[in-house]
Amino acid sequence: MFKQYFKYYKSRNPAPDLRSVIDLEKAGCEKSVRKVPLPAESPFPSIWGLKPSTDWQVWEIVDKPGLIIIRNPFTSIGQRFWVVQCLRDYSKKPNKSNIDGLIDLDGWWEKAQCNKETAEKLRWITLGFHHNWDTKIYSDMEKDEFPCDLKGMIEHVSKVFGYDTFQAEAAIINYYHMNSTLSGHTDHSEINLEAPLFSVSLGQSAIFLLGGHTIDEKPVAVLLRSGDIVIMSKESRLSYHAVPRILKADSEPWNSNTETIASPARDIQWDLFEEYLKSSRININVRQVLQPQQSCLSDVI
Template sequence: MAKMAASMVDSGEDAFRKIFKFYRRRNPPPDLTGVTDFSGGEPGDRVSGNDVEASRVGLKPVREWRAFGLQGYPGFIFISNPFLRGCQAFWVRQCLKTYPQKPNICNLDMHMNPSETQDIWGQSAPTLRSRKPKTLLEKLRWVTLGYHYNWDSKTYSSSSHTPFPSDLHSLSSRVSAACGFPGFQSEAAILNFYRPDSCLGIHVDESELDHTRPLLSFSFGQSAIFLLGGRRRQDPPTAMYMHSGDVMVMSGQSRLLYHAVPCILPAAAGRSALEAEGPVPDPDPDPDRDLRDGALPEPVSQEDWTVCRRYIQTSRVNVTVRQVLEPGQSLPETRACSPQGTAAAAAADRRSEKRKRSSGSTDSVHTSHT
């Protein structure tokens, strides 16, 4: 891999783009022998934290987490699936059923009426259960939470904000505290929904105002190749697998590195442990409990799991959680648009979606951030 990157630099070409294209190629499929796989490696001593609090969000005791650094990338931490057996199912169900609901914003809002996107799960579940193609869920590409990222202006604004889900904040604050960042405020999230042919272009996440706080990434479903580059767009990246349940923390000097997802691995090669795992049966079927009670995340019904399993058999969901502001800081109000009334924004975004569609045949989950 390093050799390949070096030869590309020698030839004067943009190493990151070349390597992105290398992994994106279908025919012949790329040689994956140079891809770092943390799932088999020896972890370092990088995390510490409260085991009881971790279990409340479905995570193993922190001392059992397999956390890795990467040489040459200070501040980058890779945690190989720290979820308790059966607990990823809860987060997948939240990503597919709960977080796409209003008032959160998703790509479908850009070209559909709010009434049509009110119940993406309800409209999609019967069809997904019966194995017929193309539901709204399968057309979902992104959802934004908290401060809703504006894809056109590449900014956040105080006028486009809805409450951040408390369960996802609990998960994020446990992980960031374990990695040495107590007091993390989950203020924005982007959920990316990858179909088998999706990718995410080369970008850096710099729209947040506080870069001293880490960027957290949670992956579920099919595996993917993740490319982690340097401070310059053309710097050659390191390729690594991201499997279901893996968590990545980009902090310190790694917070503003270029990165990309060139491909989702075909199901045969990337059969997710999650699919085999399924949800754990509920030992305590009390419908009134929630995460605050100190219980494990609420179990997923077999009915819901059938839909989630069908979806993740071919798809990947990634959630990045960001702290946008320094404590005490506030955002400018750049554009008046209420979360439900995004019609004005939608018209502009419809134009940019059209541009995106006509710009190539690859299925990018969204336009790159930069």
């Protein structure tokens, strides 16, 4: 069932009918989603490029309890900040990437300016506890410091939802281009599977499929736009999911209200990042690995 839907949405010829994709900006999605209220008097201010949480619009997919979507809670400058971090800063050692051994990661962003092929070669990097794609087992030996800005932003979001003890300990940054897909999988390598998973979309849009705990369950398809944050919690934490298609964005929230974008954000060569973003989507996928009482994997619980 899951695979059939993946193939359907991936297909170029014939192109899929997108009418049953849940689009939070379209009237008619009310039956598929319910609004999640946040505390009215939120003590959470505007930081990390996010608007104050009182301005966030939060939805839960009715058929997939625990699948929460925050509709772009970022300011325009906030989106730009995280794009720059993902392209220029996190793409440096000691972070690991799919281009290790092929291209010097430290020089990737500079090289990417002159060569589109080099730009498109970077598909993922890992931060903190490095995800091992072969064994799917995290290790204390394969761990680097988690960037404190990303930790700050994600833990801020987690607190708004009452996950006061959530610790951002591992992240995968996925770099997609217009023909990229991510096939169906579950994320189950973490010791702590009660902690939710936070997933930030930037740049071009995507169809996100979320099924159930087996591949036999019918998935829902949701349109994710730049800035949207998906939280996979509760029943949805261990559900199959995939990205069968990248779609051209119908708006560029990283460019709205740019007159208010002051230096130093103006000083960085934003046009280079903007060029990359025209045909790319970036996804920041953040997890807690350890149980609250653990300080490393070898701590017995």
